[in-house]
Amino acid sequence: MLLIPCPHCGDRPEIEFRNCGEAGIVRPTAADDAAWTAFLYLRSNPRGLHAERWRHVHGCGRFFTLHRHTVSDRFESAP
Amino acid sequence: MPQRFSFLSLARGALDGHRSWPEQWRSPDRPDADYDVVIVGGGGHGLATAYYLAAEFGVRRVAVVEKGWIGGGNTGRNTTIVRSNYLYPESAALYDHALKRWEHLSTALNYNVMFSPRGVLMLAHSVHDEQVFRRHICANRLAGIDNEWLTPAQAKAFCPPLTLAPDVRYPVTGAALQRRGGTARHDAVAWGFARAASARGVDIVQNCEVTGIDRDAGGAVTGVQTSKGPVRAPRIGVVAAGHTSVVMAMAGLRMPLESYPLQALVSEPVKPVFPCVAMSNAVHAYVSQSDKGELVIGAGTDQYISYSQAGSLQILTQTLEAICELFPTFRRLRMLRAWGGIVDVTPDRSPIIGGTPVPGLFVNCGWGTGGFKATPGSGHVFAATLARGEPHRLAEPFSLDRFSTGRLIDEAAASAVAH
Numbered sequence: 001m002l003l004i005p006c007p008h009c010g011d012r013p014e015i016e017f018r019n020c021g022e023a024g025i026v027r028p029t030a031a032d033d034a035a036w037t038a039f040l041y042l043r044s045n046p047r048g049l050h051a052e053r054w055r056h057v058h059g060c061g062r063f064f065t066l067h068r069h070t071v072s073d074r075f076e077s078a079p
Numbered sequence: 080m081p082q083r084f085s086f087l088s089l090a091r092g093a094l095d096g097h098r099s100w101p102e103q104w105r106s107p108d109r110p111d112a113d114y115d116v117v118i119v120g121g122g123g124h125g126l127a128t129a130y131y132l133a134a135e136f137g138v139r140r141v142a143v144v145e146k147g148w149i150g151g152g153n154t155g156r157n158t159t160i161v162r163s164n165y166l167y168p169e170s171a172a173l174y175d176h177a178l179k180r181w182e183h184l185s186t187a188l189n190y191n192v193m194f195s196p197r198g199v200l201m202l203a204h205s206v207h208d209e210q211v212f213r214r215h216i217c218a219n220r221l222a223g224i225d226n227e228w229l230t231p232a233q234a235k236a237f238c239p240p241l242t243l244a245p246d247v248r249y250p251v252t253g254a255a256l257q258r259r260g261g262t263a264r265h266d267a268v269a270w271g272f273a274r275a276a277s278a279r280g281v282d283i284v285q286n287c288e289v290t291g292i293d294r295d296a297g298g299a300v301t302g303v304q305t306s307k308g309p310v311r312a313p314r315i316g317v318v319a320a321g322h323t324s325v326v327m328a329m330a331g332l333r334m335p336l337e338s339y340p341l342q343a344l345v346s347e348p349v350k351p352v353f354p355c356v357a358m359s360n361a362v363h364a365y366v367s368q369s370d371k372g373e374l375v376i377g378a379g380t381d382q383y384i385s386y387s388q389a390g391s392l393q394i395l396t397q398t399l400e401a402i403c404e405l406f407p408t409f410r411r412l413r414m415l416r417a418w419g420g421i422v423d424v425t426p427d428r429s430p431i432i433g434g435t436p437v438p439g440l441f442v443n444c445g446w447g448t449g450g451f452k453a454t455p456g457s458g459h460v461f462a463a464t465l466a467r468g469e470p471h472r473l474a475e476p477f478s479l480d481r482f483s484t485g486r487l488i489d490e491a492a493a494s495a496v497a498h
Contacts, residue, residue, distance in 0.1 A: 015393055041335035041426050041482045042482075043333070043334075044324070046325075046328075047322065047324075047325045047386045052383065070386045073385055
């Protein structure tokens with residue numbers, strides 16, 4: 001289980017959180033198939049540092065972005 | 080060509096305590112300079128692809144490059160369940176193509192993969208489960224696939240350790256049973272395909288990691304860079320499971336995949352007690368008993384992507400709580416080992432098989448939490464696709480461009496996630 005550093009509540013156990021997937025995926029403004037495919041489905045899924053959204057659902061309820069290394073599962077500071 | 084296994088050859092082997100068996104497949108130290116097809120990934124699916132390329136489609140100059148050892152990834156980490164009772168016609172056809180091959184695989188490969196069609200029992204715990212399963216059963220029967228509804232009493236008769244107590248958290252309200260489903264020996268599947276492919280001239284190169292994909296001025300692939308030198312090939316088949324996104328990124332492609340840890344565990348071995356495979360979609364638990372006597376238990380995925388091949392304890396705890404309640408006999412059993420594998424999950428929980436926007440680059444991925452059961456079928460349709468350069472009839476609906484056209488095969492909602 002991860003120990004997640006919530007910027008508002010401090011380190012809390014993972015079961016209080018919901019993972020909301022990759023951060024920085026921007027909703028397209030134009031009606032373009034390629035852009036919408038990328039928005040809806042394509043992900044970087046890196047073996048390395050991953051920027052991801054978390055929500056402290058059973059805590060403060062806020063969304064925030066963290067960077068985690070996907071091999072060590074350790075949270076790191078933003079690159 | 081390795082010696083054929085027969086009763087006589089086994090008896091001869093027994094005379095010297097099975098110490099004189101030679102290696103069953105060639106494992107060259109380095110790949111040759113060029114091939115017709117290079118398969119990236121030496122798991123069950125990759126080895127099956129290479130075998131069918133050589134055995135059925137006449138492509139002899141094939142290499143399988145594997146960064147670790149063959150069958151060391153998800154092929155050696157799954158819970159070995161085989162079934163084909165999927166909801167949509169496209170999936171049912173693909174998985175049943177595999178199941179029909181499982182039934183004759185030991186003979187075809189001359190290697191005992193210990194396929195045991197002992198029946199797969201899917202437990203219903205609510206009115207909703209029951210409606211979904213009955214719909215599955217009707218859809219399967221229309222597709223010519225066996226699947227039947229059992230009342231709780233019939234389910235108990237088929238699987239005696241099951242409790243029908245009404246006051247448990249997950250009471251059993253019935254079950255769907257596919258009698259043709261069952262289990263197979265996962266390592267034997269990798270070894271059997273490797274042996275049969277090697278005998279037909281396929282080079283299986285282990286400890287050989289792909290580090291780059293070479294392309295010409297027009298963008299078409301010309302080969303791969305590996306930790307053991309460059310290899311030229313006009314066609315590359317990527318069968319890298321959880322690491323597919325990493326390999327495809329070498330060709331500049333973003334994939335509709337996310338890699339999650341999926342866990343399994345085994346108990347201490349006990350006498351034969353569990354006659355079938357039982358799974359519960361609602362609580363993410365599946366259990367069967369191996370021939371060694373261990374209970375093989377599958378849990379769910381973690382919520383975040385990871386390549387760590389280790390999952391969280393709370394996922395195992397949730398599964399074990401459900402197992403202990405459904406099968407009270409097992410409450411005193413001790414667990415021996417738990418492990419994780421990295422599964423590549425697509426948005427619609429269906430695999431991706433076929434070409435990519437990069438000419439010559441093909442991919443077979445996205446099998447998510449349930450790829451083992453498809454191994455021979457997946458290898459066969461992917462080999463056909465690689466050999467002909469166009470998708471096999473059964474693979475066509477599973478193309479990468481379905482995420483642009485919107486023709487998704489949404490088994491996630493239908494099968495309640497568990498594979």
